[in-house]
Amino acid sequence: MDERKLIVLSGPSGCGKDTVLRKIRELDPSVVANVSFTTREPRPGEKDGVNYHFVTKEQFLENIENGIMLEYNEYSGNYYGTSKRAIEELLEAGKTVVLTIDVNGGRNVKTEYPGAMLLFLMPPSVVELRKRIRKRGHMDAKDLKERMRIAEEEIRYAEHYDAVIVNDDVEECARKCLDAIKAWREDLSEACNKE
Ligand code: 5GP
Numbered sequence: 001m002d003e004r005k006l007i008v009l010s011g012p013s014g015c016g017k018d019t020v021l022r023k024i025r026e027l028d029p030s031v032v033a034n035v036s037f038t039t040r041e042p043r044p045g046e047k048d049g050v051n052y053h054f055v056t057k058e059q060f061l062e063n064i065e066n067g068i069m070l071e072y073n074e075y076s077g078n079y080y081g082t083s084k085r086a087i088e089e090l091l092e093a094g095k096t097v098v099l100t101i102d103v104n105g106g107r108n109v110k111t112e113y114p115g116a117m118l119l120f121l122m123p124p125s126v127v128e129l130r131k132r133i134r135k136r137g138h139m140d141a142k143d144l145k146e147r148m149r150i151a152e153e154e155i156r157y158a159e160h161y162d163a164v165i166v167n168d169d170v171e172e173c174a175r176k177c178l179d180a181i182k183a184w185r186e187d188l189s190e191a192c193n194k195e
Contacts, residue, residue: 001088003115004185005096008106009177011121012151014133016167017100018051020121023174024098031096034087037063040078043136071101071108076146080105096181102150103157117184119177120161124168126152 011017025031038052039060048054055063060079063069072081082099090097099109106118123129126148133139133147158164163180167173 001091002094003091003113004117004188005091005094006087006109006113006116007096007098007181008109008116008118009098009100009121010103010106010118010154010161011167012123012129012154013147014129014136014151015121015123016132016170016173017121019170020167020173020177021098021100023170024177027174028096028178031098032090034082034090034097034099036080036082036099036101037069037072038078038080040080070112071105073102073104075102076143076150082109103154103160106161115188117163117181118161119180120158120164121173121177122155122158122164122166124166 009017009021021033025033035049036052037055037060039055039057040052042048042051042054046052046054057079060072060081063081063083064072068083068085069081070084070087072079074080080101082101082105087097087099099105101109103120109116110118123132129151130144130148133144133151139147162184165173165176165180
């Protein structure tokens with residue numbers, strides 16, 4: 001299993017992680033997206049097993065109890081988490097696996113898999129981010145405020161990531177992400193060969 005093929009894609013809610021990941025996969029079909037578990041309600045258009053595995057709080061807690069989760073976090077009142085077996089199966093099949101998770105999840109993944117790459121997507125500005133979060137709808141003022149508060153906290157954590165890329169234009173951003181992923185793999189191979 002090649003840990004260097006495990007990529008964590010973080011960035012504040014509304015920074016365009018899903019759209020950029022879709023474009024990355026269009027440009028490089030060997031990249032797969034892992035599907036996380038969540039207890040939050042599906043948004044309009046979201047599908048179970050595609051966007052998330054939507055589960056109840058009881059099911060989620062059972063997964064934790066059974067040691068299924070590689071990492072999990074509570075975010076804005078809901079649980080989100082990654083299944084360890086799912087990603088290991090994908091890595092063993094030789095795929096490049098992208099996890100779109102928050103910075104707490106990123107930190108936990110790096111502890112478990114030090115060879116994983118942490119990639120941070122930065123919104124062009126805080127004003128633009130607020131606009132994008134608002135556009136999603138189905139969000140009351142309290143939820144918007146909470147997401148903006150977490151967003152600012154996440155942006156402060158970006159300096160601990162292996163690469164930070166601004167999402168101004170989706171295609172350009174996706175290409176830069178793929179270049180960074182390639183460089184990461186090559187740099188680590190070189191470092192291993194030198195040892
Ligand atoms: P949203 O509700 O907007 O889909 O996601 C809220 C936040 O949870 C985002 O920052 C998203 O990246 C993060 N998230 C999604 N799945 C996971 C996961 O499996 N683990 C962790 N730690 N965070 C996740």
